[in-house]
Amino acid sequence: MRRYDIVATLQDYRDVTWSERANSSGTAGTYLKARVGKGTRARYLKLSRYDGVRIDGTECINEIIASRLMDVLGIEHLTYRLIHARVVVDGVEHETWLNSSRNFRAAGEQKMGLGHYFELYRNPGEEPLAFCVRQGWGERIAQMMLVDYLIANRDRHASNIEVLIDRTGAARLAPLFDNGLSLLAPYGENWERIVAFEPLQQVATTNFVGSRSLEENLRAQAPVDVARPLAKDDRETLxxxxxxxxxxxxxxxMWDIIWNRWCWYASL
Structure with missing residues (x-):
């Protein structure tokens, strides 16, 4: 099956400066980001985990899997492309795979992390989930919780959900993005831990909306509105x-994780 979200021919990105460093809570390492171009033609690039010596994570692979999964389920998301590339980090050349994406904001829109927006407009004593439901975002949040459970996402903090605000002040949730710290990403090349990972096991997560339990978040939202159920034949697509x-x-x-978790969800 030919896919247009993968550029397998080795590309030269050695002139890109990886100046945006983001330390992620819950895992060791640094995630390097960059932007090339301006305005509507700008592209945003990111690498998998860089430990100061090697780029050794699978976060960029996971983004593509999550993107394809959301295509199947009909869930709005940021579209990524996976690119085989040469890059230079801290003066050292690496051959790796990176993600490329475009700006998801419409003309005139500004973005704000959900955590900040929540603090500005919450009612006294209101929790993030109730706030999102009051804003009319309940279905989108339920879909997010389904995806996060299926891919065992460890990292849905308050800035990994964004609000887009137009010139009139009207707000909408941004498409889902930043799904890389999921599946088996925390284990790097530790094959003993990868093999031992049970598809339905609970994982340590950071969730701004809901609890720290992916299972309980999804159980409270089921059934979730999707375009169609996941099927075994979708493995090839993903x-x-x-x-x-x-x-x-x-x-x-990775498929064992996604499929077994879908079956658990379907059993609800």
């Missing part, structure tokens, strides 16, 4: 072409 970037055994384990 993983087409990714065996060029990571071992097939890792893709098999």
């Amino acid at each position: 993983f087409a072409g990714l065996d060029q970037a990571v071992p097939t055994v890792l893709l098999d384990k």
Whole structure:
């Protein structure tokens, strides 16, 4: 199956300056970001985990899997492209895979992290989930909780959900983005931990909306409105072409996680 969200031919990104460093809570390492171009033609780039010596994470692979999963389920999300590239970080050249995405804001819109927007407009004593429901975002939040459960997302903090505000002050939730710290990303190349990971096991998460339990968040929202159920045949759609970037055994384990979690959700 040919996919247009993968550029497998090695590209030269050695002139890109990776000046935006974001330390993520809950995992070691640094996530490097960059922007090339301006205005509506700007592209946003990010790398998988960089430990100061190597780029050794699978976060960029996970973004593509999550993006394809949301295509299947009909959930609004930021579209990523996976690019095989040469990059230079701290003066050292690396051959790796990076993510590229475009600006999801419409003309005239400003963005704000949900945490900040919540603090500005919440009612006294109001919790984030109730606030989102009051804003008319309940269905979108439920879809987010479904995706986060299916991919075992560890990182849905208050800035990983954004609000887009137009010139009139009207606000909408941004498409889902930043889904990389999920699946088996925290384990790097620790194959013993990867093999031992049980698809339904609970993971340590950071959730701004709801609780720290992905299972309980989803149980409270089920059933979630999606375009269609996930099917076994969707494995090919989710993983087409990714065996060029990571071992097939890792893709098999990722599918086990997603499929078993979908079956658990369907049983609700």
